[in-house]
Amino acid sequence: MERLDKVLANLGYGSRKDVKKIIKSGEVKIDGEVIKDNNYQLDPIKSTIKVNGEEVTYKKNIYLMMNKPDGVISATFDDYDRTVIDLLEEQHKVFDPFPVGRLDKDTVGLLLLTNDGELNHRLISPKWHVDKVYYAKIDSELNKNDIEEFKKGIILDDGYKCMPAKLEILKADENESEVKVTVQEGKYHQVKRMFQSLDKKVIYLKRLSFGGLNLDERLDEGEYRELTVSELEKLRIICKIC
Ligand code: URA
Numbered sequence: 145m146e147r148l149d150k151v152l153a154n155l156g157y158g159s160r161k162d163v164k165k166i167i168k169s170g171e172v173k174i175d176g177e178v179i180k181d182n183n184y185q186l187d188p189i190k191s192t193i194k195v196n197g198e199e200v201t202y203k204k205n206i207y208l209m210m211n212k213p214d215g216v217i218s219a220t221f222d223d224y225d226r227t228v229i230d231l232l233e234e235q236h237k238v239f240d241p242f243p244v245g246r247l248d249k250d251t252v253g254l255l256l257l258t259n260d261g262e263l264n265h266r267l268i269s270p271k272w273h274v275d276k277v278y279y280a281k282i283d284s285e286l287n288k289n290d291i292e293e294f295k296k297g298i299i300l301d302d303g304y305k306c307m308p309a310k311l312e313i314l315k316a317d318e319n320e321s322e323v324k325v326t327v328q329e330g331k332y333h334q335v336k337r338m339f340q341s342l343d344k345k346v347i348y349l350k351r352l353s354f355g356g357l358n359l360d361e362r363l364d365e366g367e368y369r370e371l372t373v374s375e376l377e378k379l380r381i382i383c384k385i386c
Contacts, residue, residue, distance in 0.1 A: 148172070149182040151193070153238035155200055160238065171196050205260040206239040207376050210368035211359060212255040218243040228255060231366055244268060245330045253351035254359035266383035267355055270307065270329040274355045274382060278325045278335050281348040286313050286321040290342055298338045304331065306338060355382045
């Protein structure tokens with residue numbers, strides 16, 4: 145059961161404050177009855193909801209793809225810095241979405257946000273082997289030995305042995321390399337620490353893809369959009385959610 149004001153806010157009728165006004169004005173009917181109480185509890189899937197005489201279809205979850213900008217925290221709240229939630233419009237905030245896993249403050253690129261706890265859990269659990277692909281610039285030259293180290297499983301500074309990962313060298317000279325890294329787990333600062341274990345430093349990091357979904361390059365940094373039906377279906381298949 146859910147509160148009527150939350151249900152209407154999720155349906156896109158504005159902030160909780162906006163929908164309270166709509167409810168008070170008597171424009172909302174649940175199963176044929178005018179309801180003026182914000183706290184009215186309903187099962188939004190089973191109930192017939194009409195606003196101004198028009199029937200509306202309820203949507204419980206939201207799934208967003210963001211191109212995360214530099215300098216923003218992947219969290220729902222922070223005392224000092226702007227968070228990815230601060231970048232959302234009110235109509236999306238009302239769903240109470242949270243970021244799926246974390247990107248560091250200075251990492252840019254694909255970040256999924258949702259309020260679907262089960263999907264989130266499966267996407268971030270190493271058990272489901274969900275690929276995360278990053279583009280990185282490294283402060284020095286990389287070679288075939290580094291590719292082998294990634295394949296074997298890098299040992300991090302705390303002794304943890306990473307799952308085998310894929311390193312592709314796109315460009316390399318003695319001052320800098322450009323690479324693509326594919327990992328299936330999401331330890332704290334994972335990619336940076338993997339290179340640190342090889343005595344190299346990541347100087348730029350961007351996530352290109354997550355669970356087979358590619359970052360929509362039409363999204364500028366800080367922009368986001370809802371996932372398409374087929375993108376969501378792809379994630380569900382990867383996470384084996386029927
Ligand atoms: N690995 C990192 O080191 N940082 C990120 O933000 C993501 C993966």
